[in-house]
Amino acid sequence: MKYTGKSMDELAIEDEPCEQCGLCCRIFGPGIAPTATNVYLWIEQGRTDILCWFVAHRETSTPIRCLDLEPEDLGSVVSFEMRDPNTGNYVTVCPFLRRVAKTRYLCGIHLVKPDMCCTYQPWIWGETYFNRCKALGKSERNGSFHS
Ligand code: SF4
Ligand code: SF4
DSSP states (O other): OOBOOSSGGGOOBOSSOOOOOOHHHHHHGGGOOOOHHHHHHHHHTTOHHHHTTEEEEESSSOOEEGGGOOGGGGGGEEEEEEOOTTTOOOOSSOTTEEEEETTEEEETTGGGOOHHHHHOOTTSTTTOSOTTOHHHHHHHHHTOSOO
């Protein structure tokens, strides 16, 4: 996503064609998962506001809240999943998505968001199959992102 906000997590990044409509985050956000490296950084930075939204599944023991993970535990984690910290249920909307105007959305954890969010570029033709991305339509019309 492109950012023009003022906070550290909304640092201006103008080199992406994303139009900040938020549609990809609204549709796919509840299914995002961090890497072990993402979680390690959140632990090191004390980002309990992020960690509380994820649980870790391990090979030989019950799932554990990422809030309760120590860095040395990460080697035994096989996957992470987003869960509501209050109910333990799956979420229906990414808790980090911020609506900043009627049709404009930003990521509230932009600088430390999961790798899969960083590498998701639906505006690049052939990169994903999310053809509802507004920026993809624009790049198609401009002919600037694929030949
Ligand atoms: S973490 Fe940020 S970029 Fe990723 S789905 Fe949520 S709002 Fe979107
Ligand atoms: S659907 Fe496309 S334009 Fe909308 S937020 Fe996602 S990447 Fe940006």
